[in-house]
Amino acid sequence: MTAFIIHYMAPMMFAGLIIFMIIGYPAAFSLAAVGLFFGFFAIELGVIQPEFLGNLTYQLYSVLSNELLLAIPFFTFMGVILERCGLAEDLLEGFGQLFGNVRGGLSYAVIIVGAILGAITGTVAASVIAMGLISLPMMMKYGYNIRHATGVIAASGTITQLIPPSLVLIVLADALGQSPGDMYIGATGASIVQVLLFAGWVFILSIFRPEYVPALPPEARTLRGWDLFWKCVRGMVPSLALIAIVLGTIFMGLATPTEAGAMGVVGAMIIAAIARRLTWDLVYQGMESTMKLTAMVVFILMGARVFSLVFQGVGGSHWIEEMLTGLPGGQVGFLIFTMVFVFIIAFFLDFFEIAFIIVPLLAPAAVALDINLIWFGVLLCANMQTSFMHPPFGFALFYLRGIAPKEVKSSDIYWGAIPWIVLQLILVGLLVAFPEMVTFFLDKPVVQDLNNIQIELPALSGGLDGAPDLGLPALGLPPASPAPTP
Amino acid sequence: MLIAITRVIDRVSRLASYVAIFLVLAASMVSAFNALFRYSVSGLIYLAGPEGGGVFGAIFDIYRQNSNTLSEAQWYMFTGMVMLGGAWTLKVNEHVRVDLLYGSVSEKTRTWIDFLGGIFFLMPMCIIMLYFTWPWFLVAWNSSEGSLNAGGLIRWPVKLMIPVGFALLGLQAFAEISKCYLALTGNYVREFAYEKPLQ
Numbered sequence: 001m002t003a004f005i006i007h008y009m010a011p012m013m014f015a016g017l018i019i020f021m022i023i024g025y026p027a028a029f030s031l032a033a034v035g036l037f038f039g040f041f042a043i044e045l046g047v048i049q050p051e052f053l054g055n056l057t058y059q060l061y062s063v064l065s066n067e068l069l070l071a072i073p074f075f076t077f078m079g080v081i082l083e084r085c086g087l088a089e090d091l092l093e094g095f096g097q098l099f100g101n102v103r104g105g106l107s108y109a110v111i112i113v114g115a116i117l118g119a120i121t122g123t124v125a126a127s128v129i130a131m132g133l134i135s136l137p138m139m140m141k142y143g144y145n146i147r148h149a150t151g152v153i154a155a156s157g158t159i160t161q162l163i164p165p166s167l168v169l170i171v172l173a174d175a176l177g178q179s180p181g182d183m184y185i186g187a188t189g190a191s192i193v194q195v196l197l198f199a200g201w202v203f204i205l206s207i208f209r210p211e212y213v214p215a216l217p218p219e220a221r222t223l224r225g226w227d228l229f230w231k232c233v234r235g236m237v238p239s240l241a242l243i244a245i246v247l248g249t250i251f252m253g254l255a256t257p258t259e260a261g262a263m264g265v266v267g268a269m270i271i272a273a274i275a276r277r278l279t280w281d282l283v284y285q286g287m288e289s290t291m292k293l294t295a296m297v298v299f300i301l302m303g304a305r306v307f308s309l310v311f312q313g314v315g316g317s318h319w320i321e322e323m324l325t326g327l328p329g330g331q332v333g334f335l336i337f338t339m340v341f342v343f344i345i346a347f348f349l350d351f352f353e354i355a356f357i358i359v360p361l362l363a364p365a366a367v368a369l370d371i372n373l374i375w376f377g378v379l380l381c382a383n384m385q386t387s388f389m390h391p392p393f394g395f396a397l398f399y400l401r402g403i404a405p406k407e408v409k410s411s412d413i414y415w416g417a418i419p420w421i422v423l424q425l426i427l428v429g430l431l432v433a434f435p436e437m438v439t440f441f442l443d444k445p446v447v448q449d450l451n452n453i454q455i456e457l458p459a460l461s462g463g464l465d466g467a468p469d470l471g472l473p474a475l476g477l478p479p480a481s482p483a484p485t486p
Numbered sequence: 487m488l489i490a491i492t493r494v495i496d497r498v499s500r501l502a503s504y505v506a507i508f509l510v511l512a513a514s515m516v517s518a519f520n521a522l523f524r525y526s527v528s529g530l531i532y533l534a535g536p537e538g539g540g541v542f543g544a545i546f547d548i549y550r551q552n553s554n555t556l557s558e559a560q561w562y563m564f565t566g567m568v569m570l571g572g573a574w575t576l577k578v579n580e581h582v583r584v585d586l587l588y589g590s591v592s593e594k595t596r597t598w599i600d601f602l603g604g605i606f607f608l609m610p611m612c613i614i615m616l617y618f619t620w621p622w623f624l625v626a627w628n629s630s631e632g633s634l635n636a637g638g639l640i641r642w643p644v645k646l647m648i649p650v651g652f653a654l655l656g657l658q659a660f661a662e663i664s665k666c667y668l669a670l671t672g673n674y675v676r677e678f679a680y681e682k683p684l685q
Contacts, residue, residue, distance in 0.1 A: 024588025024596075025603030026581035033607035036614055056615070057622045060648060064565040067557075073510055073567060074517065255521050258560075262517030287510040291503065292580050294510075294564075295571035299581060348584055 006047055010316035013038045017307065017357075027353055028296070031303030039310040048313040059305040063298065067258055068180060071170050073294040074261025078268045079121035080286035082242075085272035088117055088130035090235035096138065097228050100216035103206035106139050107152045107213055111198045114156025115191070116236075118163040119243050120264075124388055128157030128399045136404060145212035146408055148205065151416030154396040155198060155423070158388040161351070162381055163191040165246055165264075168351050170257060171297075172377045175359040180257045181250050186374040186438040190382055193430060193437055197423050238271045297352050304356035317364055324365035331369050335432055338362055339383055343425075346387030350395075354384060375438045379431050386424045389417045488664050489674070495661035496577055502654055503574030506567045513563035520556045523549055554635040562644045569651025573658035597676065601666035604659050612656030619649040 005012070016038065020030040042048045063069065091113045099105030110131055117127045131153045139149040161168050164184035173180040206213050246264040249255040255263065272278040311317070327333040346354065359380065366376050388396040391414035400413055431437055527549070533542040575581055588596060623645040625631070631641040668674035 020607075021584045022587055023603070024583050024591075024599055025607055026576075026583050028581055029603065029608045029611055032611045032615075036611060054618065057618050057648075060615075060619070061645070064568060064644070064648070065561050067561055070513065070517065070560060070564045073564070074514055077510055077514055249521075249525075254525060259517055259521035259524075262514050263521055265514040266518045283511070284507070287507045290510045291507045291567055291571045292575045292578065295506070295568050295575040296581050298568040299572055299575075350582060352582065353584070 009314040010319040028299035028303040032306040035307035035310045042314050063302050071258045071261045073290050076293050077290040078264040079123045081268040082121045083126040085275045085277045092134045094232035094235050103215050104202040104213035107202040110135050110152050111156045114159045115195050116239050118160035124157050124160050125399050127160050128396050132400050132403045143214050146412045147416035148212050150413045151420050154400050155420035157396050158385045161385045168381050171355045175355050176363050176373045176377050178373050182374050185441045186378045189437045190378050194427050242267045301356050320361045321365045325368050334369050342383050347390050351384045375435050378438045382428050386421050389421045492661040492664050495657050499573040499577050499658050502570040506571030509563045509567045517560050554638045558639045565644050565647050569647045573654040576658050597666050597669050604663040608659040612652045615652040
């Protein structure tokens with residue numbers, strides 16, 4: 001009996017995790033509790049040594065001293081400030097007027113603004129709410145099909161997930177042990193393709209179903225000439241400047257994502273100040289919601305580390321790896337299995353949970369099958385995007401429901417999401433078929449610099465002491481090793 | 487009586503959360519300052535000339551001696567943000583859940599889930615974590631363990647934050663369990679209904 005239990009410890013632990021998570025107690029604590037329970041059980045059975053659990057402290061410490069995770073509060077804080085400084089309004093009105101005279105013009109405006117907002121705020125909620133409040137009434141007023149209108153808004157809000165700098169990519173980079181800079185570069189191509197796919201769908205609709213996406217009548221286009229120009233400039237210039245600061249410095253290897261995030265916070269405050277919306281109230285509320293989100297996310301990560309420490313101790317990673325590498329079809333079989341699996345599990349778990357719990361289990365098998373982890377990460381990210389769009393649990397639909405006018409039926413929102421989920425799945429398919437979309441930009445030599453930035457990180461996740469030393473970057477290049485001050 | 491205790495605990499968590507909230511701003515500013523200074527380092531070297539010295543050389547030296555302090559201060563603040571903010575996040579019910587079941591059951595069942603989860607998951611976890619992290623902090627305290635980096639900070643404050651955070655979380659867990667108990671036996675109404683978190 002005991003031998004049987006010892007042999008099936010890892011599967012039992014995994015089953016226990018699923019049961020305890022489904023009950024609905026906060027994921028962070030369920031994870032840690034399952035880990036600890038099985039840890040003591042395994043010590044009792046002699047599967048692991050009693051000292052083994054002492055590693056817990058180092059696991060927690062390595063999470064908390066990971067400089068990369070600092071990017072979570074920074075990007076969140078930046079997004080919360082930008083969300084309230086009127087940038088989205090300017091952008092949407094400007095682009096709506098600009099494209100107004102073509103069929104589907106408002107939809108194109110929503111897609112483009114969704115991409116821009118995604119690149120600067122990085123939160124799905126902020127994008128969907130801003131666009132839903134401004135564009136949805138306008139689209140309904142001018143006779144857009146309601147299902148199409150809600151679908152395009154929700155879907156454009158989720159572009160945020162894939163377009164750098166997104167939190168999901170940072171978290172995935174950490175989970176896969178890759179450089180977030182590379183992850184960002186890899187995701188750039190994919191997010192461009194996604195925007196094109198969305199726009200292409202609107203274009204197809206405008207040909208075959210022109211009544212769904214009518215052009216604005218001339219009297220609706222109130223802004224013309226210079227007024228329109230200034231409206232667009234007012235929205236575009238600060239956004240592009242911020243994107244340049246944040247992404248540019250990361251891509252050029254001048255700053256780590258963390259530092260770029262901090263610069264982004266300062267940039268967001270400057271933009272808010274220029275728009276005369278920078279009040280202490282706004283900053284304080286931003287700080288408070290940032291703190292809560294950070295604590296929530298990092299507690300999940302700590303819980304996941306406790307779980308996976310014990311899970312590996314009882315041989316869980318072998319079990320999963322054998323199961324996954326034993327799938328028929330090698331690489332392709334593995335990819336199909338993981339993509340379907342993640343697609344389904346995304347109905348139930350949010351992306352932080354997937355990234356912290358599921359991805360570390362998949363990663364070793366991906367390595368064993370010689371899969372490019374950046375590509376794999378971007379694939380996972382594109383796939384997890386759909387979790388925001390699944391009726392009836394998708395967050396994007398949920399937010400949209402919250403702000404949509406009464407006459408929009410929930411069933412419209414749900415049905416409207418379907419074509420966009422299909423488009424997102426087509427994106428996943430394209431990424432699988434053409435890995436070049438991700439890896440093309442990675443082959444350029446500039447990436448070498450980005451690799452250097454992250455060289456310190458493995459030491460940190462190993463639980464060793466020592467913060468990344470960015471002490472004296474000789475002439476703007478990041479140091480290759482955490483050397484003490486020269 | 488029990489209500490009074492939960493109020494005191496809520497207050498304690500709130501105070502800790504204020505620290506965590508302000509650390510968000512402080513960490514962003516320190517990190518941005520650090521990054522900005524790094525961008526300008528090559529400029530400073532150029533201005534200071536090949537021999538160094540002068541005003542710019544002096545600024546450069548100050549930065550060089552303190553840059554590790556700054557970059558370590560960043561993640562000290564991050565640790566504070568998480569560990570001091572965790573208890574308040576629990577109080578306002580913002581630790582994310584898998585709401586497959588939880589979202590569809592009655593308020594009474596939810597209270598039972600939180601009650602049992604608090605007793606069997608959260609409290610034991612906090613106690614075990616305290617058991618592991620407190621001696622570990624004491625080692626750092628007794629040996630005045632410092633950073634391996636030049637100009638780095640001493641280690642015990644950040645190591646202290648971890649057991650303190652779990653103690654705060656444990657206290658708040660006790661308060662939440664009490665609230666569930668009161669709601670199940672009396673007419674106490676839990677103020678923070680479950681909502682999907684924003685992300």
